[in-house]
């Protein structure tokens with residue numbers, strides 16, 4: 001008999017002479033509970049870990065096989081030569097391929113993403129994005145992506161994918177008809193990558209329209225959505241027809257600006273299995289300690305994001321009226337009809353990120369950053385602490401002039417990620433910093 005902590009199918013499995021039992025000793029967890037409950041109840045059974053209420057951290061790099069036959073079978077399954085039986089938990093092999101803390105975390109991420117059946121975790125958001133592109137873009141097929149993209153993703157495309165020979169095509173975020181036409185016009189299309197809302201100008205792109213276009217395309221390209229800014233709480237790309245949802249879990253999922261992680265989710269478990277196969281080769285699985293930390297943050301994602309969004313909405317709507325503010329970028333303050341339409345069908349709440357254009361250009365923004373007392377001048381977003389940055393000289397400093405103009409990133413733009421502090425304190429801080437003389 002072998003006890004092992006595993007995923008949703010956590011079970012005591014009795015493996016003898018290579019025979020895999022059909023029946024698990026434990027009942028499967030009922031799947032009808034709501035996400036807030038599921039995240040605290042699935043993926044981990046304390047009885048398999050001496051009653052420990054929290055999962056232990058399994059730091060082992062290798063796992064002892066229950067039998068040589070079980071080892072052979074585990075390799076067959078991981079290499080895709082054998083299909084696992086329903087409910088089967090194959091022996092673990094080696095941590096670059098898989099490990100219990102990743103299994104627990106992957107299992108608990110699933111209920112947070114509406115429509116997901118499986119997930120894979122990575123040691124950063126960039127690792128998740130890179131692995132999906134390399135794993136899902138077939139040879140000779142092109143990548144279509146919305147612009148602007150996260151700076152790192154943009155660099156990855158220009159500095160790695162294009163030199164490797166991949167054909168990539170940008171299309172303006174939010175341009176629903178333009179994106180549909182670009183999908184239809186690309187005979188060699190293999191993958192579409194959408195980031196919505198875009199960073200830092202919060203332009204929203206219609207996921208459902210892109211999903212319809214890829215389904216009509218003869219190649220049936222895959223549609224991946226970087227859901228870092230509003231997911232998993234306020235935007236559900238799989239429900240709108242996306243094939244893959246990507247995350248920098250460093251942001252809202254992690255929530256405390258103290259770890260790097262990434263995740264990929266899909267309604268298609270085989271697609272996730274393919275991504276895991278690539279992950280095993282690249283060696284970019286999230287390590288056990290990080291999995292454990294991130295796993296402890298999942299039950300508060302919704303609480304934090306709702307509080308942060310409420311804070312941001314109150315603050316944005318008041319700061320917008322300040323005489324120093326030339327323009328504000330925030331979903332509840334959209335004026336464009338198409339943007340309002342996408343916002344209303346695709347998102348539940350406006351989120352905690354807003355950007356301002358200040359009168360006075362870069363100097364005014366730098367003064368504003370210097371005068372802040374609570375908000376911290378740092379890149380990144382989604383943490384419980386309020387972070388503020390000047391994208392033009394930091395996160396987006398490597399963009400060409402054309403890309404900056406297309407993305408609407410001017411010298412006078414400042415990006416704010418609102419945390420969980422009291423909104424009145426933050427509002428006072430912003431108002432004081434704007435009242436510069």
Ligand SMILES: *Cc1c(COP(=O)(O)O)cnc(C)c1O
Pocket residue numbers: 124125126127150152153195199226228229247248249250251260261262
């Ligand atoms: C931060 C971020 C990434 C990259 O994630 P890392 O965890 O820093 O590697 C990708 N996409 C978006 C939208 C991000 O905000």
